[in-house]
Amino acid sequence: MNADRFPGWVYPVAALAGAVVLWGAFVSLFDVPAYLLPHPIEVGRRLAADPGLYVDAAVATTVKVLVGGAAGTLAGFLLGVAVGELPSLWRAIAPYLIAARVLPVVAIAPLLLIYFGTGFATGIAFVALMALFPMAVSTAAGFRRTPEAALDLAASVDAPRHRVLLGIRLPYAVPDVVGGLRQSATLAVVGSVLAEWFVADSGLGYLILVAAENVRPDVLLAALSLVFLVGFALYGAVDLLGSRLRRIVA
Amino acid sequence: MSHRGAAIDVRELTVRFEDVLALDSVSLSVDAGEFVTVVGPSGCGKTTLLRSVGGLQSPTGGEISVDGAAPESAQAAGELGVVFQSQTLFPWKTALENVTFLRELAGREPEPDRARQRLVAAGLGDAVDAYPRELSGGMRQRVAIVRAMHLGASTLLMDEPFGELDELTRYDMAASLLDSWRDTDRTVLFVTHSVPEAVLLGDRVVVMADSPGRIVDRVPVALSRPRDEATMDTAAFADQVAEIRQVLRQNRPAEPDR
Numbered sequence: 001m002n003a004d005r006f007p008g009w010v011y012p013v014a015a016l017a018g019a020v021v022l023w024g025a026f027v028s029l030f031d032v033p034a035y036l037l038p039h040p041i042e043v044g045r046r047l048a049a050d051p052g053l054y055v056d057a058a059v060a061t062t063v064k065v066l067v068g069g070a071a072g073t074l075a076g077f078l079l080g081v082a083v084g085e086l087p088s089l090w091r092a093i094a095p096y097l098i099a100a101r102v103l104p105v106v107a108i109a110p111l112l113l114i115y116f117g118t119g120f121a122t123g124i125a126f127v128a129l130m131a132l133f134p135m136a137v138s139t140a141a142g143f144r145r146t147p148e149a150a151l152d153l154a155a156s157v158d159a160p161r162h163r164v165l166l167g168i169r170l171p172y173a174v175p176d177v178v179g180g181l182r183q184s185a186t187l188a189v190v191g192s193v194l195a196e197w198f199v200a201d202s203g204l205g206y207l208i209l210v211a212a213e214n215v216r217p218d219v220l221l222a223a224l225s226l227v228f229l230v231g232f233a234l235y236g237a238v239d240l241l242g243s244r245l246r247r248i249v250a
Numbered sequence: 251m252s253h254r255g256a257a258i259d260v261r262e263l264t265v266r267f268e269d270v271l272a273l274d275s276v277s278l279s280v281d282a283g284e285f286v287t288v289v290g291p292s293g294c295g296k297t298t299l300l301r302s303v304g305g306l307q308s309p310t311g312g313e314i315s316v317d318g319a320a321p322e323s324a325q326a327a328g329e330l331g332v333v334f335q336s337q338t339l340f341p342w343k344t345a346l347e348n349v350t351f352l353r354e355l356a357g358r359e360p361e362p363d364r365a366r367q368r369l370v371a372a373g374l375g376d377a378v379d380a381y382p383r384e385l386s387g388g389m390r391q392r393v394a395i396v397r398a399m400h401l402g403a404s405t406l407l408m409d410e411p412f413g414e415l416d417e418l419t420r421y422d423m424a425a426s427l428l429d430s431w432r433d434t435d436r437t438v439l440f441v442t443h444s445v446p447e448a449v450l451l452g453d454r455v456v457v458m459a460d461s462p463g464r465i466v467d468r469v470p471v472a473l474s475r476p477r478d479e480a481t482m483d484t485a486a487f488a489d490q491v492a493e494i495r496q497v498l499r500q501n502r503p504a505e506p507d508r
Contacts, residue, residue: 149338152306156332157356157401158325167355171342249342250383 038218043225046218053207058226060203061192064120065234068127068195069188073181076132080139080180084173085165090140097140100133105191109198123195123203130191131184138180142173171249178242185238189231204230256315257282257405257437258303263312265298271462272298275312278456278465282404285431285438287452289445289494291502295463296441297409303439304332304407316405324405328356331398331436335410337390339382339397345369346378349397356401368396372430388419395427399434406431408440412447424450425478432476445498449490450477457494459501467497 020040026032027039034042047054083090083097109126116122146169154164196205204223211219258280265273273295280286288296301307303314305321316324324330339348346369350360369378372392382390391411398406412420424447431438442448448455449471457467473486481487 147336147338149334149336150340152301152334153332153338153352154355155306156304156325156330156407157328157352158322159355160357163355167351168340171340 043221046222064192068124072128072131076135079136084143126195127191130187134183135180142176174249259315266310274462283435287448288456289448290458294458294460331403331406333408333411335413406438
């Protein structure tokens with residue numbers, strides 16, 4: 001048996017196709033009522049019947065993911081660099097940065113509603129908050145990974161701080177930054193859907209909410225498959241970017 | 251041996267870590283252009299001495315001057331070329347880029363053409379554009395030495411640069427270090443725990459002992475230069491090594507080292 005008989009993407013695609021076929025077979029075989037679990041073909045029909053609705057919702061969600069995710073990731077990166085460069089700042093806020101992972105950001109949502117209202121800005125702020133913490137913690141961890149000897153070498157020629165930061169510490173931090181980017185990207189998708197639940201004005205999350213209230217699992221699953229698609233595409237893009245970045249400093 | 255005055259002057263240097271006396275009132279003067287090796291057991295403070303001279307370790311007491319000024323001034327002037335025991339090449343840079351990068355860190359022109367010449371002269375012609383992971387441990391340290399040379403510092407501080415290499419590679423490296431040092435007028439302070447290496451390289455061998463870290467002897471090496479690996483086969487060399495080993499033994503009442 002040769003494990004590399006097919007290109008790498010074939011395996012997950014085959015698994016997905018298999019899962020959909022099993023789902024369809026399960027529904028047909030056991031006569032599962034459509035209000036509990038519709039047949040995959042029904043879900044496909046639902047998507048085809050009103051593509052504009054789903055495309056608009058997917059675009060709204062994707063915009064939140066990209067804008068909020070980029071803002072949060074960038075802010076998290078800068079915060080990570082700052083605490084990486086300033087050990088006393090790190091010591092001061094590290095417990096809270098780490099605790100912020102335990103605190104469900106969703107608990108802050110009502111506060112955001114008060115500050116930003118029930119519009120676009122609240123969704124963006126929420127997604128940004130979700131994406132910020134993993135990026136900040138990972139970046140800070142990366143900056144603590146610079147080998148002592150490398151810093152000694154820089155000190156031996158009295159290298160200016162910005163050169164050490166950009167030329168030495170940042171490259172050594174790249175694997176952690178990439179790891180943070182992956183986590184933040186995933187959370188940005190989660191955050192967008194959550195934001196659409198409590199802001200409830202647009203997007204796939206909103207569509208899921210409405211579908212659930214009206215007991216329309218076909219609409220719900222159609223929206224869900226698009227969430228999956230958006231998340232998968234984003235993760236793929238981040239993964240590609242990450243491995244490019246890693247290769248530069250490997 | 252040159253007589254242009256002291257390039258490195260250490261007076262009554264004391265370094266204390268918590269309640270450990272790493273260095274107890276150590277005084278050492280190294281002439282400009284002199285190659286001084288420091289030998290002693292693990293934990294005798296020889297690395298601490300070198301780091302103090304390089305301004306990487308703050309003394310608890312005493313004074314250090316490099317070219318007549320504090321080590322920090324020598325750092326800022328780019329007059330200290332340090333080679334560490336551990337691998338300090340940056341994995342994302344080629345050999346050539348690593349060599350030029352130290353000059354950039356020091357705020358100097360990288361001079362890549364000159365760097366390339368130096369690498370070729372050090373027998374690294376095929377490795378110029380290779381990344382550290384593609385090089386053997388010995389080649390990596392060769393690059394690190396070329397990097398220190400390329401900085402253009404008047405003083406080279408070497409902390410067991412061949413400590414992680416096998417026996418054969420180590421003496422081969424030492425011989426080639428002598429080759430590249432011979433035509434320069436650089437001052438070298440070289441720390442090692444290998445007595446043969448200390449004798450092969452040094453104009454003078456400073457012998458240290460531990461608990462507390464201190465200098466117990468300074469032995470001038472009466473072997474003519476140029477020296478190479480064949481020097482190690484001579485009776486005079488064996489005598490020098492034996493003499494220093496005896497000093498080390500006499501100053502080690504505790505358990506033997508390695």
